[in-house]
Amino acid sequence: MRHLLSTGDLSRDEATLVLDTAAELAQVSGRSVKKLPTLRGRTVVNLFYEDSTRTRTSFELAAKRLSADVINFSAKGSSVSKGESLKDTALTLQAMGADGVVVRHPASGAAHRLAGWVDGAVLNAGDGTHEHPTQALLDAYTMRARTGRVEGLRVAVVGDVLHSRVARSNVLLLHTLGAEVTLVAPPTLMPVSVHTWPCAVSYDLDAVLPKTDVVMLLRVQAERMQNAFFPTAREYSRRYGLDRDRLARLPDHAIVMHPGPMVRGMEISAEVADSARSTISEQVANGVSVRMAALYLLLGGS
C-alpha cells in the first residue's frame, strides 16, 4: 500500500501491524528523547483545508517525532485560500519534493484525487463525509489498550452516522478486526443503504447499551436541525445523548469514546465525558502513536 486513504483498503494483518507498530512507538513519548531518526531527510506536508488544530497538531507531532521535516500548508493565508485548485496545489507539493502529504479536505474523495496527482504517499486526515482512517485506527488502538482486544468487542457507534467520516472508517476497520458494530442513530441520520454495511443498526440506544463493551459517540452538529434531521437538540439529547442514567445501563467494564471535538450536553453529558469510563484524553495521546505508525509504515521503507 502506497497511501492510507480508507480503512477499507487495510487487510486484517495490515491493520494489526499498524496497531502493533503504534504500541511500540508509544514508548517514545515516555522517554526523555522523544524522537526517532527514522524519517530524517523526509518531508511531510500537512495540507489542511479545514480547521482542525487537533488532527493537524497530532500529525505534526508524529512526523516530528520521526525526525521528518514538516511543512504546514493550511488553507488560511496561502494560495489555497486564493482559489488555487487542489491539482495546482498538488503540483506545487510535487515540485517541493514532498515524500508524504497529510490531507484534510471538506470534499469526499479529495485524498483519492490527490493520490493521483502526487508521487508521495497520501494520508487521508479526513475527507468530507467519507473517511478518517487514522481516527479509526486510534480508536481501535484505544479499545485494544483498554480492553485487551478488538475481536469480539461489541461496539455501539452513536450519532450522526450519515455525515460521519469517523463512523465510515470505524465500521470498515472494526469489521475487519472482528468487532461487532451496532450503529445507533435516528433513521434520518443513517445512510439509506446502511443495511448493506457490515454492522447492525438500531434506533434504540437504551436497548443497545446493556449489550455494549464500547460506546463511541459521534459529534452531532446542532445545525442539522435546520434540515429536519431531528426536531430539537433537546429531543436528540433525550433520545440519543449519553448521560449518567444511560451510563448506568452499560456493563461495568464498558468504555466511552468520543473522537472530539465534543458537544457537551448534546451527545454527551459533561459528567460522562469526565468519568473514568471515558477514554477521551487517551484517544488524543494514542493518536500521535498511531499516526507515527502510519507515517513510518508509509514513508519508512523504500
Added chain:
Amino acid sequence: MCARKRAESDAEASPAADPTAPGAQTARTVLDGPEIQRALTRIAHEVLERTKGAHDVTLLGIPSRGVPLARRLAERVEQVEGRAVPWGSLDITMYRDDLRLAPARALGRTEIPPQGVDGRVVVLVDDVLFSGRTVRAALDALNDIGRPRAVQLAILVDRGHRELPIRADYVGKNLPTSLRESVDVRLAELDGRDAVLLGPARPRPGEEDDR
C-alpha cells in the same frame, strides 16, 4: 503499508534449517546445541569477571535472536551469583541505516528493565556480528534512551567482515566466513532447536543484516 512481517524476514533464514528445503544439503552445523550452551555459560562467566560481579549490568538483547540469548545469559549469571540481572530487549529497526532499501519493516519489541540504563553497564546481546551496522544502530538507539556508564557487546558468532570500527567484548565463537556464505542461528525459543548453520549466501535484496 507494505511493512514486512518480522516473522517473514526471519523466515528468510530458514531454508538452511529446513532439511527439505533447497540448499539444505550444503548447510552444515558449525555449533550444535550443547556447544551453544557451553559458549553462553562461558560468556556469562566472562561478563561476571569483567564487570566484577555484574552488579550494575543490564543485558539488552537485539531482536529477534539477541533477546532469548540475553535471557539465557541472565539466567546463567543468576545461577552463578544467586542474584537476578536485569535484562530486556532493544529494537533497532527505527535506527537502521538501510531502511530505504526495503519496504518498511515491522518493529521488534523494546523492553527496558525498570532500572533503566542510566549509570548501568549495558551489555548488548546479538546472535551474529557481521558488518557492525546493527550494533551501530543499537548504540544510537541506546543513546536516545539514556546514558549508560559503559556499553559492552556480547555475540554468539563473530563471522568477520566488519564495515565499521566495532568489536565484540564477548564472543561465543569466531567463525571465519566468506561473503558467499551465510550464518544462521537457530534458537529453541524461536526455532525449536539450537544450532548455528553455515550455508551458501542467499540473495537478500536491499538488506544488510548482521548475519
Added chain:
Amino acid sequence: MTHSSAAHLIRGARLTGRDPADILIRDGVIAEVGPGLSAPDARVVEADGLIALPGLVDLHTHLREPGREDAETVASGARAAAAGGYTAVHAMANTDPVADTAGVVEQVWRLGRESGHCDVQPVGAVTRGLAGERLAELGAMAESAAAVRVFSDDGMCVSDPLLMRRALEYVKAFDGVVAQHAQDPRLTEGAQMNEGVVSDRLGLAGWPAVAEEAIIARDCLLTEHVGSRLHVCHVSTKGSVQILRWAKSRGCDVTAEVTPHHLLLTDDLAESYDPIYKVNPPLRTAEDVQALREALADGTIDCVATDHAPHPAEAKETEWATAAMGMLGLETALSIVQHTMVDTGLLDWAGVAERMSAAPARIGRLSGHGRPIAPGEPANVTLYEADTAWEVDPAALASKSANTPYRGMRLPGRVTATFLRGTPTVLDGKIQ
C-alpha cells in the same frame, strides 16, 4: 465544403440496415433510391457494407455559446455533431445570457446557420433566467426566426407546480413542448451522485431516484389535466420508466429521452472519485440501465438524446464536489447505442433511425429532419460503418472539450459520412 453543390451517388448502402441500394442526392434532396443507379455528373461515395440512416437529430445539446466559448462554441459543437452523424441539434437554453428572449435564440440559430455543419435549433427557456419564477417570452421565441418549439429550463427543474402548469398550457398555442429536467430541488440539495450503496460508501451526498420520479409523475398528471405536450429529459431511473409507461397507457401526451451514458454507465464508476463521471442526472445502477434499455426498445422512451455537455479541463480536474456536471456525447452516441441496443439485439437499425432521428425530429417539430430516405425528401443522410471499432481519444474529438467518460474505451462503429441537405459535412470519416 467543396462539394456543396455537387450531386452525390451513394453506392450500395444498406438503408436503415436493410438490403443494399444506391442513393442519388441532387440539389439537397434525395433524387432516387434503388439498385444500380447511375449519374455521370455525381461524385460517387462507395458505401458497400455501410448503413444509411436518416441524419441524426439531438433533442438535447449544450453548445455553451454565448458565455462559455472556451468549452464549446456553436461552430465547434456543430462540427462535433456532424462527426457524430447528426444533421440537427437542439441547443439548450442555459447559456450566458440565457436563451430566454427572441434575441438570444435568433443569435444562436444564426450562428448555427453560419457554421453549416449542422442545423442548430435553439431551445427557449421556460422561465426568465432559468430562475423558475416567471415565464419567459415563450411566444416571442416561437415567432422568432428560430421558430422555437421546445422550451426547457434544463439544468434547472421547473419545480413550482403552478408555473409548470402554466407553461404547459401556454405552449399549446404554438404547438410547443415543455422539456422538463425532472429534479426536485429540495430532495437534491448538495446532491453529488445516485443515492445508494455507492454514495453511502463514498460519503458523497445522495441524489435519490425519487427526486426525478416524483417530478415526472406530477408533470404527467399536469400534462394530462391541461391537455398539453410534455417531454421528459434524460430519464435515468427504473421508477421513471414505470411512471412513463403508466402515463402513456393513460393516453398522456408525454415523450421521453434517454442519454447514451445512462444506457451504459453505472454509479460505481464514481468509486474512482474522478468527476469525469459526474453528470446530472447522475449515473444510476445496473438495474436502472437495464430498465432504460428495455424502455427504449419498447418505445416507452421515445428517443436518445446526448445531453452533450462540454466542460473545460479545469472544471473536471478537481475534487468531485466542486467539479462541473456533464459529459460529452455527440461523437460517441451512435456507437454507444449500437453497443447497448443493437449489438444486444434490443433494437434493429430501423429502430435506431426512429429513436435517433425520426422521433426527436417529431418531438421538436423539425419538419426537414427525421424523414425517411426516400425520393423527394431532404438529403439528410448518415453513413455508418457498424463492423469496425475505434478507441476513444479525447484529444481527437471535434469538440473543444475533452470530458468524455469513454476515454480509452473501444467502441463499435464509426460515422463515415454525414450529408446535410445534400452537402457532405463529413466524408471518409473526416469533417468537411
